[in-house]
Amino acid sequence: MTIIRDVDYPMCDLCGRPVEDLYQVPDILNRATIVTVFCHGEKESVRIDDVTLHEMIPGSIKFGRAFTISKIENDLKLND
Numbered sequence: 001m002t003i004i005r006d007v008d009y010p011m012c013d014l015c016g017r018p019v020e021d022l023y024q025v026p027d028i029l030n031r032a033t034i035v036t037v038f039c040h041g042e043k044e045s046v047r048i049d050d051v052t053l054h055e056m057i058p059g060s061i062k063f064g065r066a067f068t069i070s071k072i073e074n075d076l077k078l079n080d
């Protein structure tokens, strides 16, 4: 696993602080990357397809809040 250090961590909705850790793991079969965040002893994952990931301008990805009632996929958005 690779630790992402060059993006802002998503905020944990339960703790009100950035999540404790964030990892990305390649999902080669599905041509995607699994991003997992860890906080307060729990983890939450989202799959980002590689086309989306590779077409992004570095720094353009923006995380929303983690561990909300809705899934993190809804919180992971690109800046317009």
Ligand SMILES: [Zn+2]
Pocket: 012, 013, 014, 015, 016, 019, 039, 040, 067
């Ligand atoms: Zn938390």
